[in-house]
Amino acid sequence: MRVLILSAGLSDLGPAEAGALVGRAWADLGHQVALVPLGIGGQGLADAVSGIPDVVLLQPGAGESSASVGRSLRVALDAGTVLVDLTGDCPDDAGAGLLAELEGTERPPGQRLVGVVRSDELDAPLLGVRGVAARRAYASGGSDVGAALSGDAALARLASDIGLPDPPPGAGAGNGLALGIMALGGVVRTGPAVVGELVAIEASLAAADLVVLVAPTLDFGGAGIEEARAAAAWAQQGLLPCIALATRVQISSRELRTFGVESAYELGTDVPVAASRVARTWSW
Amino acid sequence: MTDTVTTTTTQGVILTDIAAAKVKSLMANEGRDDLVLRIAVQPGGCSGLRYQLELDDRSFDGDVVSEFSGVKVAVDKMSAPYLNGAEIDFADTISQQGFTIDNPNAQNSCACGDSFH
Numbered sequence: 001m002r003v004l005i006l007s008a009g010l011s012d013l014g015p016a017e018a019g020a021l022v023g024r025a026w027a028d029l030g031h032q033v034a035l036v037p038l039g040i041g042g043q044g045l046a047d048a049v050s051g052i053p054d055v056v057l058l059q060p061g062a063g064e065s066s067a068s069v070g071r072s073l074r075v076a077l078d079a080g081t082v083l084v085d086l087t088g089d090c091p092d093d094a095g096a097g098l099l100a101e102l103e104g105t106e107r108p109p110g111q112r113l114v115g116v117v118r119s120d121e122l123d124a125p126l127l128g129v130r131g132v133a134a135r136r137a138y139a140s141g142g143s144d145v146g147a148a149l150s151g152d153a154a155l156a157r158l159a160s161d162i163g164l165p166d167p168p169p170g171a172g173a174g175n176g177l178a179l180g181i182m183a184l185g186g187v188v189r190t191g192p193a194v195v196g197e198l199v200a201i202e203a204s205l206a207a208a209d210l211v212v213l214v215a216p217t218l219d220f221g222g223a224g225i226e227e228a229r230a231a232a233a234w235a236q237q238g239l240l241p242c243i244a245l246a247t248r249v250q251i252s253s254r255e256l257r258t259f260g261v262e263s264a265y266e267l268g269t270d271v272p273v274a275a276s277r278v279a280r281t282w283s284w
Numbered sequence: 285m286t287d288t289v290t291t292t293t294t295q296g297v298i299l300t301d302i303a304a305a306k307v308k309s310l311m312a313n314e315g316r317d318d319l320v321l322r323i324a325v326q327p328g329g330c331s332g333l334r335y336q337l338e339l340d341d342r343s344f345d346g347d348v349v350s351e352f353s354g355v356k357v358a359v360d361k362m363s364a365p366y367l368n369g370a371e372i373d374f375a376d377t378i379s380q381q382g383f384t385i386d387n388p389n390a391q392n393s394c395a396c397g398d399s400f401h
Contacts, residue, residue, distance in 0.1 A: 014313060043302065128362055129325050129327060129333065129362050129363060129366060130327050130332075130333075134326065134327055134362065135327050138326045138327055138328055143326070143336055143338070145324045145336070145340075146323065146342060146344060148326075148360075149345075149346075149360055149362060155343075213303070238367055249308070
């Protein structure tokens, strides 16, 4: 039997370490185990991609200008893939500083540039009522129509100036920094999607008999749900059962089954013992 | 309740006579006759979008302005596509008080009546 472990970590272990610990439970029963670390964004994404060769991850912070992202990109010109984490705070200039910083710099044609976004920002519009300026102007109960309109007009001018007069869906992700990434020929993907592409997960899925998600928490408030959705979607793609093991599980089996996870098991503090019990159940 | 509409149009918003009278009285309370009723759509609320109504003395590029019984109604260009054909009424009954918006573009509304998508 071949088991594909997708690990976002456990409460006190990183993705790789937690995945290896859980995977040992199946390996001890004589099964083959493959491990893919998963990350949505932030430290989890950094942990997940740290072992993948030829990948550079940039994690911008809040601020007025994205020029520092441009400087980091220039330093990373020889990397095969550059990921820009857009899931956290991002600068306010929709990539204008990034593009100015890279003006005249020849990016290698084969280099892949990916903005990593939360799944709910995959299609985030740059402009309009649901766009970056409107979201910013109306944040925290604000109601300044004028600020929304002038901000939207400035973003429309920038998009036009950089050759994207009709910004594609997703350009509004990461406070609009995705626009700059797209202007450089980049794309936006979720963390699990980009990790899946980087490790060619299709090949692992084709060879696997069971998908096991490892996550710190699965709860009805949303923790671990994005990871669970990604794991379940891959399992469905390979027509495989998907189970989840987490340090804490606070979501009903019925809810988990609505997005394709067969069963979830709480590991508690003694991970090897709990994981062995699950491995004996899900073993053939 | 009378729902007579002074101007019938499928473009822009529609303000009923009752709502226009209410807006006039609100402007009179403020001692102003140079204000417009601005209706805008914002991101937010439990259904993703919500309405904002205010008396405004500003005008913005691209505003769609219509006049109903002497009351000007302005819709900014970002909100206009979401409000084509929306009817603003004013209700003053035991079960409902205040301005109401019947928007044919809304696929769903929240129970609070303030949010739609």
